[in-house]
Amino acid sequence: MLGSTESGEANWFCYMLECSDGSLYVGVAIDTEARLKEHNWGVGSRHTRLHRPVKLVWREAFPNQAAARKREAELKGWSRKKKLGLIATYRENPEQMVSGRK
Numbered sequence: 001m002l003g004s005t006e007s008g009e010a011n012w013f014c015y016m017l018e019c020s021d022g023s024l025y026v027g028v029a030i031d032t033e034a035r036l037k038e039h040n041w042g043v044g045s046r047h048t049r050l051h052r053p054v055k056l057v058w059r060e061a062f063p064n065q066a067a068a069r070k071r072e073a074e075l076k077g078w079s080r081k082k083k084l085g086l087i088a089t090y091r092e093n094p095e096q097m098v099s100g101r102k
Contacts, residue, residue, distance in 0.1 A: 011030070011062060011063065012028055012029070012030055012061070012063070012065045012067065012068035013028065013029055013030070013032050013059045013060065013061050013062070013068060014026065014027075014028050014059065014060050014062065014068045014069075014071040014072050014075065015027055015028070015029060015032045015035070015056060015058065015059040015060075016056075016057055016058040016075070016083065016086075017036070017039060017048060017054040017056060017057065018054065018055050018057045018087075019048060019051035019052070019054050020051050020052060020053055020054070021051050023047070023051060024057075024080065024083050024084075025039075025045060025047055025048050025051075025054065026072050026075045026076055026083075027045065027072065028065065028068040028069055028072050032056060032059050033056075036054070036055075036056050039052070039054050040052055040053050040054060057087050057090070057091075058086060058087045058090045059090075
């Protein structure tokens with residue numbers, strides 16, 4: 001099941017969206033597919049509401065919200081170039097990011 005560990009506990013995800021204007025948005029959620037729908041419906045972030053449609057371009061699983069928020073804060077401090085590099089790596093091997101950081 002998406003967003004769950006083998007023990008059945010929910011994972012938290014840090015995720016990145018690409019907006020219609022090419023800007024990148026970083027957030028956290030338990031269910032990234034549901035959160036993507038909310039962003040595209042205009043619910044939540046003002047930035048994504050103004051730059052729809054958005055698409056999910058990266059995500060990484062964490063065991064709890066605190067760990068996902070820590071990663072979110074880290075990514076928000078990155079340059080656009082560095083974020084695009086992370087997205088490129090994810091596109092090449094998406095499985096490596098779904099189970100969390102190594």
